[in-house]
Amino acid sequence: MENEEIYERLNNVFRDVFDDESIVVKPETTSKDIEDWDSLEHINLVVAVEQEFGIKFNMNEVTTMKNVGEMVDIIKSRI
Amino acid sequence: MNLTSLVFLIFCIMALGIYFIVPKKFQWFILLISSVIFLFWNNLSVSTVIQALLVLLASYIFGILIDKYHDNTIKSKIFLIIGISIILGQLICLKYTNLFSVTINHILKLLHIDFQLGLSYFNSLVGISYYSLIMISYLVDIYRGACKSQKNILKCALFMSYFPILTSGPFIRYNDIEKDLYGKHKFNYDSMCRGLVRTIWGVFKVLVISQRLGMFVDTVYGDLATYTGFYTIVAALFFPLQLYTNFSGSIDIIMGISEIIGIHLPENFTAPFFSKTLTEFWRNWHITLGAWLRDYIFYPLLKSNAMQNLTKKTKKIFGKKASKKISLYLSMLIMWTIIGAWHGGAYTFIIGSGLLQFLIMVLEDTLEPLSNKINNKLGIKKEVFSYKLYQIIRTYLLFAFTMIFFRASSVGNAVEIIKNMFVWNPWVLLDNTSIYTAGLDIHDFRVLIISLTTLFAVDKLSRTGSVREKLFKQNIIFRWGMLYILIFAIVILGCYGVGYDPAAFIYRQF
DSSP states (O other): OOHHHHHHHHHHHHHHHHTOTTOOOOTTOOGGGSTTOSHHHHHHHHHHHHHHHTOOOOHHHHHHOOSHHHHHHHHHHHO | OOTTSHHHHHHHHHHHHHHHHSOGGGHHHHHHHHHHHHHHTTOOOHHHHHHHHHHHHHHHHHHHHHHHTTTOHHHHHHHHHHHHHHHHHHHHHHHHHHHHHHHHHHHHHHTTOOOOOOOOOOOOOTTHHHHHHHHHHHHHHHHHTSSOOOOOHHHHHHHHHOGGGGTTOOOOOHHHHHHHHHSOOOOOHHHHHHHHHHHHHHHIIIIIIIHHHHHHHHHHHHOTTTSOTHHHHHHHHHHHHHHHHHHHHHHHHHHHHHHHTTOOOOOOOSOGGGOSSHHHHHHHSSHHHHHHHIIIIIHHHHHSHHHHHHHHHHHHHHOHHHHHHHHHHHHHHHHHHHHHHHHOSSHHHHIIIIIHHHHHHHHHHHHHHHHHHHHHHHTOOSSSHHHHHHHHHHHHHHHHHHHHHHHSSSHHHHHHHHHHTTSOOTHHHHSSSGGGGSSOOHHHHHHHHHHHHHHHHHHHHHTTSOHHHHHHTSOHHHHHHHHHHHHHHHHHHOOOOTTSOTTOOGGGGO
């Protein structure tokens, strides 16, 4: 899967989870850039991403991923 | 061994002195010996040695086994479960047996059954709540592939018992501290100065502020018949500050000492009393406990199939937003009950530092839209100083209320304290004599006003970067001047009062 497609699908997941159609994710996007992305929403996001791409993050990845770029790297390594 | 006692000072000087004298490859071993001495100081018995060995062996053996069978998910999971069960089992037996007994006794009484379970008083080791959780995270981290197991049992023992953190934390993770803990450290004058400044600031917080506030709080709570109404209100308002200065002061001492020997520990507080909501408050208070619970309980719980299924099922009935909230609140309820129980095996802790925190946070979350609506209608600006100040004071008052339960000897005692607050006697604050009869005189109040102002100024400054770095950028006269003022303040104004245990660390019992 191309990077572009991953980001496009990821963008839809983010917009759906955070109910914000204006979100545009980039590799450097972090929780600081999205208002509602706190530790509570983080898991909802992770689960939504898992469902979208049919993959599973392990707990170490869930707690250590620092930005969208790292999330995409993990997605790419699984699909 | 109290962190502000002379014994601890001598102990540290000796330990740190030997640490820098011995060949660098033995430095970690000196830390281990110091930690073992600290762990069993005043508490050496067959039972305590068995307790410590049990946790050590469970962590060491199962750590290696989980690591070895990393590719075999089932086997490594079984070893993880056994390891955690042993560590958790000893913690529950030593800390929570009485809670179960008290609960069962209550039920038996309600059922009019004439039988009561006896209470047992085990002699548990200092820091049991800390090292038990730290070793659980060690096993889970190996299982998750975040770190490798430690093959040297003595090094594993040092990670478990690193002495500065045994009394008040912070919680450490193996991955973060491994390099520093077993590494070779050269004596560094700059690190020593920085570490000393932080240690002295911590001692100031504990001896000058916390102990002084404690004298008032202890006097009032110790004699509720005499001290009613506004005495109780002032004591309830003082207690969060007493707890904070005691706890964060201890952390400063711990981090300062560690910094001298080149070990960097994670921060545990970031000016929590400037928080505008209780949710924000807990992001700045006992940060490493919050992070521990988030990574090892809250996230796995929320991500579990059970919670995800619950979200799916409730989504059809209540809609997307509400269904997420249901799983969230349920996970929060479980987590906050655990936080409360971690603080102590009594209902006062489960209510005060657990369930009440949960309840307020849920209210904050659910009432936010309504509060926004009201603010908009009334034209109340949220970004102005006065509104932020109102939010900060509101958060403090809510936290102070929850801490009544935390501080009380029983739930009944907490209710008695709250009832006591409704006695109308505001003149005790105004007649210029009464307030000085509760353990603190006019001089003590003056010291408190000055030292608390200093504390809040430093805390406020710390939100925009390290205050120490700012201090170290100043000219030498100012730097040393500040340090001397602090030292003199501790020597002259420190509370070593008669009949008051110097530094009976509030957090030590957890």
